[in-house]
Amino acid sequence: MSDSEWPLWEVFVQEKQGAPHEHAGSLHAPDSEMALQNARDVYARRERLLSIWVVESRHITATTPSDDGPFFEPGNDKAYRHPQFYKVPRGIK
Amino acid sequence: MEDQAKLQIFQQRIDAGEKIEPKDWMPERYRQQLVRMISQHAHSEIVGMLPEGNWITRAPSLKRKLTLLAKVQDEAGHGLYLYCAAETLGVDRHELFLQFLDGKAKYSSIFNYPTLTWADIGVIGWLVDGAAIVNQTMLAKCSYGPYSRANLRICKEENFHKRQGYEIVATMANGTPEQRNMLQDAVNRFWWPTLMMFGPPDTDSPNSAELMRWKVKLFSNDELRQRFVNLTVPQARAVNLTLPDPDLKFNEETENWEFGEINWDEFWSVVRGNGPYNRQRMRARRNAYSDGEWVRKAAAAHAAKRKNNVA
Numbered sequence: 001m002s003d004s005e006w007p008l009w010e011v012f013v014q015e016k017q018g019a020p021h022e023h024a025g026s027l028h029a030p031d032s033e034m035a036l037q038n039a040r041d042v043y044a045r046r047e048r049l050l051s052i053w054v055v056e057s058r059h060i061t062a063t064t065p066s067d068d069g070p071f072f073e074p075g076n077d078k079a080y081r082h083p084q085f086y087k088v089p090r091g092i093k
Numbered sequence: 094m095e096d097q098a099k100l101q102i103f104q105q106r107i108d109a110g111e112k113i114e115p116k117d118w119m120p121e122r123y124r125q126q127l128v129r130m131i132s133q134h135a136h137s138e139i140v141g142m143l144p145e146g147n148w149i150t151r152a153p154s155l156k157r158k159l160t161l162l163a164k165v166q167d168e169a170g171h172g173l174y175l176y177c178a179a180e181t182l183g184v185d186r187h188e189l190f191l192q193f194l195d196g197k198a199k200y201s202s203i204f205n206y207p208t209l210t211w212a213d214i215g216v217i218g219w220l221v222d223g224a225a226i227v228n229q230t231m232l233a234k235c236s237y238g239p240y241s242r243a244n245l246r247i248c249k250e251e252n253f254h255k256r257q258g259y260e261i262v263a264t265m266a267n268g269t270p271e272q273r274n275m276l277q278d279a280v281n282r283f284w285w286p287t288l289m290m291f292g293p294p295d296t297d298s299p300n301s302a303e304l305m306r307w308k309v310k311l312f313s314n315d316e317l318r319q320r321f322v323n324l325t326v327p328q329a330r331a332v333n334l335t336l337p338d339p340d341l342k343f344n345e346e347t348e349n350w351e352f353g354e355i356n357w358d359e360f361w362s363v364v365r366g367n368g369p370y371n372r373q374r375m376r377a378r379r380n381a382y383s384d385g386e387w388v389r390k391a392a393a394a395h396a397a398k399r400k401n402n403v404a
Binding site: 005025042 | 114118166173174180186242250392393395396397399400
């Protein structure tokens with residue numbers, strides 16, 4: 001039994017109240033509870049964290065580099081989506 | 094033909110200082126070089142636990158014992174960050190680990206020297222971790238995203254290692270004549286092997302040019318070695334230690350500390366497995382792996398049991 005036969009988990013940590021959970025790294029563990037325990041030992045040894053999420057890597061559906069382009073097109077031609085598009089009377093903030 | 098075009102775009106991204114992420118197209122050779130470098134780095138962190146682990150039970154005070162325990166735990170964590178970074182390149186962590194246990198994969202030659210006295214622990218923190226920081230600070234800026242991030246995390250922790258080492262050194266330097274002698278002896282034994290940590294000279298380093306073109310490495314072995322020597326000589330002088338090199342002298346013009354010839358025969362001999370402690374280190378790793386079998390089994394059994402209870 002080797003640890004790579006255990007599933008891979010992605011670890012996300014929240015550093016302060018109101019901050020987003022950020023990807024910290026990954027690890028192998030036989031189940032979610034042990035993944036959480038190991039994540040605490042590995043990624044929370046120094047700074048105090050508020051929260052940790054672990055998710056099995058295979059459950060993450062992600063874009064691929066070839067999605068760069070149309071998939072991420074922000075639609076800059078739709079100027080009406082931005083506040084600068086609208087005129088307000090002078091002196092009004 | 095298509096590959097040539099891809100290669101060109103890849104090189105342009107590198108030149109523009111962009112980071113490469115796991116799913117991006119990359120030349121096969123870039124991928125292989127990274128797997129080799131990252132796994133060697135990971136193995137080095139794991140072997141690095143051995144010379145220090147040797148002193149945990151004999152540390153001279155509770156405070157020193159606590160620090161050393163924390164430091165050895167950090168090395169295990171660093172190994173983990175790095176194995177995970179290697180895995181993003183599509184290799185299996187267990188495969189890498191088996192190559193290491195079989196002696197097929199290399200690790201830093203410095204860990205094939207024994208730690209004979211407590212002074213060695215101070216000197217390792219100061220010199221060996223100091224050299225590692227110089228190297229890893231560069232690698233934290235490398236072109237491969239996951240490796241760069243792993244090194245960033247490592248560097249934050251490595252500073253503690255170096256400072257705890259230098260504190261031990263400074264304490265012993267102000268101690269009894271016996272302690273001073275012990276310390277000087279440790280410096281004499283570790284100085285040259287530490288300089289070898291940066292790898293062979295640029296004239297004899299076949300991978301360097303390619304790695305630098307891809308910004309996996311940002312400086313050459315000799316440049317990093319020089320940077321380390323320039324940082325370390327003043328630290329040695331501050332605690333009245335001498336470095337075992339009669340040729341060491343300051344060049345006013347280049348502002349470099351010039352040093353004598355490194356014994357590359359010794360370096361290659363240790364790399365090939367004939368250093369003073371290569372066999373002991375390998376044996377300890379294999380024993381740790383087989384003796385730890387029950388822990389891996391227990392974890393799996395515990396997970397299976399919990400799953401059944403839930404179901």
